[in-house]
Amino acid sequence: MxxxxxxxxxxxxxxxxxxxxxxxxxxxxxxxxxxxxxxxxxxxxxxxxxxxxxxxxxxxxxxxxxxxxxxxxxxxxxxxxxxxxxxxxxxxxxxxxxxxxxxxxxxxxxxxxxxxxxxxxxxxxxxxxxxxxxxxxxxxxxxxxxxxxxxxxxxxxxxxxxxxxxxxxxxxxxxxxxxxxxxxxxxxxxxxxPEGDYTIPFGHARQVTAGEDVTVVATGMMVGVAEAAAERMAEDGIGVDLLDLRTTSPMDEEAILDSVEVTGRLVIVDEAPPRCNLATDIAALVARKAFSSLRAPVEMVTAPHSPVPFALELEQAYLPSDDQVEAAVRKTLDYR
The missing domain is CATH 3.40.50.970 (Thiamin diphosphate (ThDP)-binding fold, Pyr/PP domains)
Structure with a gap:
């Protein structure tokens, strides 16, 4: 490597x-x-x-x-x-x-x-x-x-x-x-x-961390944000099944649904504003095809419905953070 x-x-x-x-x-x-x-x-x-x-x-x-x-x-x-x-x-x-x-x-x-x-x-x-x-x-x-x-x-x-x-x-x-x-x-x-000439097929999500308490789905930069939260929560015994979608079209629906079937909880992390974004699409997918598996409402961690601010402090507040991901995960765990 x-x-x-x-x-x-x-x-x-x-x-x-x-x-x-x-x-x-x-x-x-x-x-x-x-x-x-x-x-x-x-x-x-x-x-x-x-x-x-x-x-x-x-x-x-x-x-x-x-x-x-x-x-x-x-x-x-x-x-x-x-x-x-x-x-x-x-x-x-x-x-x-x-x-x-x-x-x-x-x-x-x-x-x-x-x-x-x-x-x-x-x-x-x-x-x-x-x-x-x-x-x-x-x-x-x-x-x-x-x-x-x-x-x-x-x-x-x-x-x-x-x-x-x-x-x-x-x-x-x-x-x-x-x-x-x-x-x-x-x-x-x-x-x-890895060395050598390898390819990765589209439509196959990557499992970043394994766990059975909550499913977290993220893409791009948000994968690292969610992973930081997952590693911190692991110290408290919370197992996060973190999926990196890799591709959004095609999207690995099977990986998401299989994970939710085990965990019963879902948090989606998306850097885009919340209206009509990827998080809402995934939430709708799970509500349609895995509703009976859910043990808590689906949580979304997204940017606000606003243009991206220029001021450094405002931009940092605008972007989803690992603290927000952890709070969303713990919120789903309040439903027993």
Whole structure:
């Protein structure tokens, strides 16, 4: 097992896939240049340093700086995918998907369906999302609930460098459009990564901690928040069955329902605001399919229904915390 940083896992996986398959191309704003550089081998590879060195190795025909136009980036990725390429496109911030919704919702997500299955669209759209970076309301949002609600798109939210490697390989090698969401606060996190060419299938949740007292479901950055709470509660003898969904579309419904059948309690942690988010979707799923197993009302730990604040103290108060997760778990345990 090697130690690798989250951002390095992104970059090295893309590098390996480009070397393995000449149809893989990278495009996006500043993926060559960035931060005032003129491009070329000296470039840092964007503000997140997730494409550093790719231009030097693969050249201008496969690593393409684009204009500041998310609609152009996503539209180009769709066209490249239809013409036999495997584009890996980057949106610098997930918040900007709003200007490319037609390309995503009405085009890329529907190509295979509307063409009667006679075509494929293997486009991977990478984007940095989430709060905790003091980047204000237009650069700190979670958009997974919007993308998850669009049929035809697969939505991936890795929480560890290991999962970045396995899930990104699956995304690039697949034949469907994938929205690959990378939490910006995780880029500097390190973790062990297995050696070799491994993939992780979509729709299979990861059990982070095992327990029989309460089920906790989380994604992305919130997995670490929930894990901190679970480890603290374990000292009090509370067993938390923590599930990292990994992908929200497809979603591992079976893992959630099987866990709730054992624990009888459910807490969902979601960084997005509470109205029509992933937490409400999972709560509805369990209410429909596992109601008889529940021994307590479902609890949700989410951000408030508000834009993300800029002030550091307010942003920290806005984001779900391990203390809030623990309080929600203990609340479900009050029902005996």
């Amino acid at each position: 090697a130690e690798m940083m989250y951002r390095d896992a992104v970059r090295e996986t893309i590098r390996e896939e480009m070397a393995r398959d000449e149809s893989v191309v990278v495009l996006g704003e500043d993926v060559v240049g960035g931060m005032g550089t003129a491009g070329g081998p000296e470039a840092i590879g964007g503000i997140w340093s997730t494409s550093t060195g790719l231009f030097e190795q693969f050249g201008a025909s496969r690593v393409i700086d684009t204009p500041i136009s998310e609609s152009a980036i996503v539209g180009t990725a769709g066209g490249l995918a239809l013409s036999g390429k495997r584009p890996v496109a980057e949106l610098m911030f997930a918040d900007f998907i709003g200007v490319s919704l037609d390309q995503l919702w009405n085009q890329i997500g529907k190509f295979r369906y509307m063409f009667g299955g006679k075509t494929r669209c293997p486009a991977v759209i990478r984007m940095a999302y989430g709060g905790g970076y003091n980047a204000a309301a237009q650069h700190s949002q979670c958009v997974h609930q919007i993308l998850t609600g669009m049929p035809g798109l697969k939505v991936v939210m890795p929480s560890t460098p290991e999962d970045v490697r396995g899930l990104l390989r699956t995304a690039i090698r697949g034949d469907d459009p994938v929205m690959f969401l990378e939490h910006k606060a995780l880029y500097g996190v390190s973790g062990e990564v």
